[in-house]
Amino acid sequence: MSDAVPVTVLGLGEMGGALAAAFVAAGRPTTVWNRTAARADALVELGAVRAGSVSEAVGASPLVVVCLLDYAVAREALKPAAGRLRGRTVVNLTNGTPTQAAQMAAWVAEQGGEYLDGGIMAVPTTVATPEAFILYSGEERVFETHRAALEELGAAKYLGSDIGLASLYDLALLSGMTLMFDGFHHAVAMATSAEQGSASGFTELLVPWLTNMARLLPAFAAEVDAERTSRTTPQLTQGLDVQVSGLLNIMNASRDAGVSTAPLEPAMAALEGLLETGHSEWSAPASVRQLKTT
Template sequence: MSSMPETPPNSTPLAPSSAVTVLGLGLMGTALAEALLAAGHRVTVWNRTPGKAAPLVARGATRAATVREAIEASPLTISCVLDYEAQHALLSPAAGALHGRTLVSLTNGTPAQARAAETWAHALGASYLDGGIMAVPEQIATEEAFLFHSGAAGPFETHRSTLAALGTPKYLGQDVGLASLYDLALLSAMDMMFAGFFHAVAVATSDKDTTASSFTPLVVAWLQSMIGTLPAMAADIDSDGPAAYAQTLDLVVAAADNMGAAAREAGVDASHFDRTVAALKARMAAGETTYTAPGAVRQLRVAAQDQSASCRSADPATAHPCAPLTTALPIPPPDRFQAGRPTSSRSDDGSYPAAL
């Protein structure tokens, strides 16, 4: 993780303020706005369906009629909508209002999308931070909640106390794509854990006397014991030396074969194990004999390279699942958003002069 650089003495970060705007009032956006209100901030909210703002207005928030009005109400705007495409669609008509302000995106997306959003915001004269929320709405503003942030250090330091009202802020560094990278990496681990749980329950409950509730404590105990092996595996991945954690490939193949066979006998999809066995046997055919954590990570990257080669050879007229997301965002010409005002006045720390 990158260490946070000092804010240069000649920087001009945006002035701290208790005012903050929240765009998007789904379950998470509403939880963010509630936390900010509870922390004593002056909160302006906007949502495509205005009625969703009513409970927040009753608690002291101000409902803006338009996105532009919402942005202009605060030096800091937090966006929490479905995806980057939706975010760009709602911000574009109000692009001029962002000049001199800070936009924090807590919208889920990829590192490439975060970098494109930063480029777009900087061209408008706005400071930009990307973020990832590692919590469910009910956990916001509790000790369990933490949020990743990445981008220029100046704006983060300026608004750190406001962002801390949502959960523990973890600054990852100047590379604006890091928050999305860490966010999606952790979500991937969670997703695969749930997938493994669902598979295990489907197999176990093929026995008519076994219920999900009776089986789950065994899953929890087993996974908790296995979590303890992760630091040793991580050390192996980072090391150039012999792996401390290793098994013979033939043993791993036999186990995967058995798990697949048991799934099929239980009437459960076994395609994951079929793919695993095929990949491991290919490694054995290439002369490998040992299964290690570094080898598993390396194989994931080799498989991605094979998929990329398949993409390059695919018919461009045919939709392909590994086609990249569109990330480039159209930047409006200066006379559309801030006629006569330069957009190149960003300080060394990544912030812009505060809006007048």
């Protein structure tokens, strides 16, 4: 890949180091920088070039990938190189909010650079494997210009020109993951309250159950979208009395088992809220609408 566009990676924590290693493994000329220079040692042995400063690192490549703790740290790191951003593209894979993405995009534009925001849906060990995908938002022309390099990190998913969309989807995906893990912890606490209960044995049942239930999500999503655009009446519903009765049984069994019901209480409050507003049936669109505050 002697004709490959060079890339610079700023930030060599576990994730940033994995991104840089993926570029090096793909044969792409890679310059790296980290505040603690020793973090680059292993990458240099693989073939990366260590930059002595952020300004040197940015100046080495037309494509600059940033992966740092947060947007404030990323902005601070880039400041000394502001004068060298003109004509370059910054791809910020730092975790942050849509508002922060818009602010960073505006700042890079003021320096004469172009900007893509991104969200990494992978752990360091899965970067550049079929399991990894990375979300991107920003100007499509900029994304297409650098698509080949970005695909070396994992499947590149372009979401659109709204600069904050990658951050929004990233955090929403992490929200779904967090609540799933909370549900897992509560379920295992219940299952292991029995003398013969086994976390491993229970989880062997939980995984296929959740996998089967996850297959309903695309249908729920289609109904949410349909209601937003045409107010179509949902077809996938269940009586709220059934929902409340079932959740009440889970909560009572939890109390009997000496397990906190705290993770379940927001769900019960939501069901009761639907009843109070005149609903008799549960549906995905109603639950999504209920969560929105504006």
